[in-house]
Amino acid sequence: MSAPKILMVAGDAAESLEVLYPYQRLQEEGYEVQIAAPSKKKLHFVVHDFEPGYDTYTEKPGYSWDADLAFKDVKPDDYVALVIPGGRAPEYIRNDPDLQKIIRHFFQQEKPVAQLCHAPLALAAAGVLKGRKSAAYPALAPDVAAAGAEFVDSGAVVDGHMVSARAWPDHPTWMRAFIRLLKQKAPVREPELAATR
DSSP, X not given: OOOOEEEEEOOTTBBHHHHHHHHHHHHHTTOXXXXXXXXXXXXXXXXXXXXTTOSSOEEEEEEEEEOSEEGGGOXXXXXXXXXXXXBSHHHXXXXXXXXXXXXXXXXXXXXXXXXXTTTHHHHHHTTOOTTOEEOOOGGGHHHHHHTTOEEOOSSOXXXXXXXXXXXXXXXXXXXXXXXXXXXXXXXXXXXXXXXOO
């Protein structure tokens, strides 16, 4: 029996930790994770950090990773959940009409969605944030409000089938809440162990 599939959407300049931590954590739980991007190519992630004397985060090159498929080739019905990491990628992938359709599918079907940091930019462009509560990178509080949602400056904000957080420091609480939701909506069947002699 194949593992339930989770879709992660990203692009160049996605935050390395915000892609790779949930990618591996969800695999550890027994899910298959596929990464979709504007095109099927090698993606170049970044590392955002906080340095003394800077008013905002700094950005350095991070890991590179292959996208499994392009947004246009995604069949949303094949996936039990959606993960949207942050970084700068949401600023431009949000304008992709295929991504907007993907996001709307997960919200219309009320499938689990995990999003953090700058991901609300993509949700706002898809028109799914209105009337919700969402965490985000704190500088996005006005963007969340402009999309008709309530900004919550806290990690692991659960609003129905959506779990949001501010950024990678919130990973433990964010993933704990998302995995709890996933196990309710799309549990992984444990493989049967072979009989021993």
